[in-house]
Amino acid sequence: MSRAKSIVxxxxxxxxxxxxxxxxxxxxxEHTTREGKRYFKVGFRDAGREVVFxxxxxxxxxxxxxxxxTPGRFYKLRAVYRQSPYGPQLDLRKVRETCPADAEDGFDPxxxxxxxxxxxxxxxxxxxxxxxxxxxxxxxxxxxxxLLEADKERLVLHPAGRHHHAFCGGLLEHTxxxxxxxxxxxxxxxxxxxxxxxxxxxxVVVAGxxxxxxxxxxxxxxxxxxxxxxxxGALLGHVFLGRDKVRQAAGRVGLDDETLLRLxxxxxxHQFPPEAAPxxxxxxxxxxxxxxxxxxxxxxxxMAEILRRDPAPGPLTSDKNLLHRRLYRGAAPDERASGRGx
Numbered sequence: 036m037s038r039a040k041s042i043v044x045x046x047x048x049x050x051x052x053x054x055x056x057x058x059x060x061x062x063x064x065e066h067t068t069r070e071g072k073r074y075f076k077v078g079f080r081d082a083g084r085e086v087v088f089x090x091x092x093x094x095x096x097x098x099x100x101x102x103x104x105t106p107g108r109f110y111k112l113r114a115v116y117r118q119s120p121y122g123p124q125l126d127l128r129k130v131r132e133t134c135p136a137d138a139e140d141g142f143d144p145x146x147x148x149x150x151x152x153x154x155x156x157x158x159x160x161x162x163x164x165x166x167x168x169x170x171x172x173x174x175x176x177x178x179x180x181x182l183l184e185a186d187k188e189r190l191v192l193h194p195a196g197r198h199h200h201a202f203c204g205g206l207l208e209h210t211x212x213x214x215x216x217x218x219x220x221x222x223x224x225x226x227x228x229x230x231x232x233x234x235x236x237x238x239v240v241v242a243g244x245x246x247x248x249x250x251x252x253x254x255x256x257x258x259x260x261x262x263x264x265x266x267x268g269a270l271l272g273h274v275f276l277g278r279d280k281v282r283q284a285a286g287r288v289g290l291d292d293e294t295l296l297r298l299x300x301x302x303x304x305h306q307f308p309p310e311a312a313p314x315x316x317x318x319x320x321x322x323x324x325x326x327x328x329x330x331x332x333x334x335x336x337x338m339a340e341i342l343r344r345d346p347a348p349g350p351l352t353s354d355k356n357l358l359h360r361r362l363y364r365g366a367a368p369d370e371r372a373s374g375r376g377x
Contacts, residue, residue: 042140046083050115053168055113055140059147060106062087071136077102079112079125081147086116088124096127107258109133109144145192151204152323158204159183162211169218169241174290175298180240181248182284189252194262196251198357199336201262206251209332210244216328217244224324235320238299243301243325250302252279274314278302301325307333338362 043054066089073092078085090100104110113129133142134277151158163183170176183190194205221237228235253276254268267276278299283321285295297319306313309332315369317323338358342364345352352362 044146044360045079045081045086045116050116053113053115053128055111055337057081057109057111057140057142057147059109059139059144060104061085062104063100063104065101077104078106080149082145082149084123085125086125090127090189093125098129099130103128103132107115111137111142111143128209131232144332145203151202151208153204153208153256155204158207158211159187159191162207162214164367165211165214168246169214170238173346174285174288175238175242175294177283177286177288179245181288182246186249186252189257193252193257194255195248196255196262199302199333199340206248209336210248213244213247213325213328214241216332217241217324220324220328221321224320231320236294236361237295239294239301239321240324242298243305243321246277246298246330247302247305247325248277248282249280251282252272252275263341274303274306297321305329332360 041054042074043052043055043056048054048056050318051172057083058079060077062076064076065073066075066076075097076087077090077165078087080086090096101337109132109327111131111133112125112127115125115126115128116137117126124218150250163180166183170251190210192203193207194201195209196205198211200206218237221235223239225231225237227236229259230338235313236250237332248275251268254265254271254273256265256268281298281302283293285298290298298314298318300319301322304313304315304317305326307326315328317326341352341356341362345362347353350366351362354361356362
């Protein structure tokens, strides 16, 4: 592919703009219309936009699409971005798979993947600072710091799941949010119940918040086009995989049995029924705080994503979503101004 056209980002292209761009192929499905015309439904995306469009059987790209194009691989395209009654589309001019030389034009696989809005290095630094501030010096802090440092490279890139925080850095974003929230809740309830026996262990709350989903690094295999279960993830799940990581680290740092037991319980009890019944329900105040915060964080992220992406017109979304219910957007700004939304 010649370099006659400037490199552009798919997410920044304007209607009828032509350019060379890098994209991840996300979809390839073979279909037939009612009239018997065959086509492939294909999708390409970068970090900020996905475009799904047909490649018809009589297209000059039909054979390559059928025989060579593969979802999960990165491509360099020359295309015109179009807006149609069916949504955005790409009018293809040239297509080839990326190669090492494309790095000279700025290609980086991460540029084609959705990612956290927040800087990964900044989030990781804040998380480490929060651990140092909220967990007193000793074996528990060493355990948390050791696990974070050992998994740093994966943690800053890994998604939190397939349905929530499902983007690069999603696990780190969710973990930091949980740590902040749980630290605040621990302060609130420790002050409200000063006579609680045994006293609320705020350090275990924060440690549990930081480590509750660490097993997802072993549960999920992060792939460009999707996040797939590992065999261990499918058979055991992140709860037990995370508990095992904590138990192994506890032996190395000399964590006492009682604190280890309470921390393990936070991890195994953090999921919320009925979506994912935990092996044990929360049986300590520390576990209850982490479970409640995790439920809110997951549900809020899913709801925010539905409100952002749902194409249904009007004040209510479709109920075809992960929550299986319609969400209320409210009246459009012009309706609010005229009073028609009241």
